[in-house]
Amino acid sequence: MATKNLSEYVLSSVPDGNEMKFGIVVSEWNYDVTGALMRGAVDTLKKHGVQDEDILVKHVPGSFELTLGGQFFAEYTDVDAIILLGCVIQGETRHFDFICQGVTKGATDLNIKYNLPVIFGLLTTENQQQALDRAGGRLGNKGDEAAVTALKMVALQNNFEDEIKQD
Ligand code: DLZ
Numbered sequence: 001m002a003t004k005n006l007s008e009y010v011l012s013s014v015p016d017g018n019e020m021k022f023g024i025v026v027s028e029w030n031y032d033v034t035g036a037l038m039r040g041a042v043d044t045l046k047k048h049g050v051q052d053e054d055i056l057v058k059h060v061p062g063s064f065e066l067t068l069g070g071q072f073f074a075e076y077t078d079v080d081a082i083i084l085l086g087c088v089i090q091g092e093t094r095h096f097d098f099i100c101q102g103v104t105k106g107a108t109d110l111n112i113k114y115n116l117p118v119i120f121g122l123l124t125t126e127n128q129q130q131a132l133d134r135a136g137g138r139l140g141n142k143g144d145e146a147a148v149t150a151l152k153m154v155a156l157q158n159n160f161e162d163e164i165k166q167d
Contacts, residue, residue, distance in 0.1 A: 007040070007140030009148050015155035017050035022150055023079040024055065025069035027086035029062040033128070036135035037085040037121060040143030048151055063088050063122060064099050067106025074114040080157075081117035081150040082110070085143060087135070090126045100124050117153035121146030 022045055026038045038057065045055055056077065060069040063086030073082045084107055090096045103122055110118040121142055125131045133139045 003139055005140040006134055006142050007144040009145075013152075014048050014148055015151050017045055017048045017054075017151050017154075020050055020080045020151065020154050021054040021078065022050060022056070022147075023070075023073035023077055023082045024057045025066050025073065025082065025084050026057060026059050027061070027063045027066055028059055030087040030089060030128070030131065033087040033123065033131045033135045034085055036132075037087070037123070037141065037143035037146070040136060040141035041083055041085060041121065041147040042143075044144045044147035045151070048147075050151075062086070062099070063103050066103050066122070067110065070107065070110050070118050074110060074116055074118075079116075080154045081119065083119045083121055083143075083146045083150050085121040085146065087123040087125070087131050089128055089131060090124075096124070117150055117157065119146045119150045119153070 024038060024041055027034050042055055056079065058069055060066060066084040066086050070082045070084055073079055088096055088099050107118050107120045123131050123134055123142055134142050
């Protein structure tokens with residue numbers, strides 16, 4: 001099965017982010033990977049019109065802490081969307097499963113609790129090479145994909161709000 005390149009998207013379908021504000025939470029575990037995800041996300045947001053001062057980046061120790069980092073953004077800032085970036089690499093124990101489940105549930109809950117796009121930019125791979133392939137390597141960059149998803153979700157929310165205002 002062919003794997004999709006994470007950095008490929010239809011340019012014309014990406015909304016302009018000029019008026020939008022984003023929070024990015026980056027896990028420090030596997031930082032060679034997550035730092036690359038962050039650079040991809042920031043570059044993609046800027047490429048689509050988001051101003052430097054409207055991109056707020058905070059770091060957390062590991063992927064398990066991404067949920068609370070996201071909650072801090074939702075509680076203490078006025079961002080339009082939050083991007084969670086992390087990388088969990090399969091080890092010998094079941095730690096991998098617990099972290100992945102925790103972040104997946106945590107991110108889902110934040111979306112619902114705050115009625116705010118919280119984007120799941122977590123790489124969950126068997127080894128480091130698979131992660132690097134998806135962090136600016138041969139399969140693109142999950143950070144780019146997360147940024148495009150964030151732009152689209154903010155535009156969708158704005159669209160709903162505009163329609164409601166017209167009623
Ligand atoms: C403990 C741990 C392990 C074993 N592996 C990873 C990983 O691959 N990726 C990651 O982001 N974090 C890992 N962590 C750290 C946990 O996410 C968390 O920071 C600690 O369990 C403390 O809560």
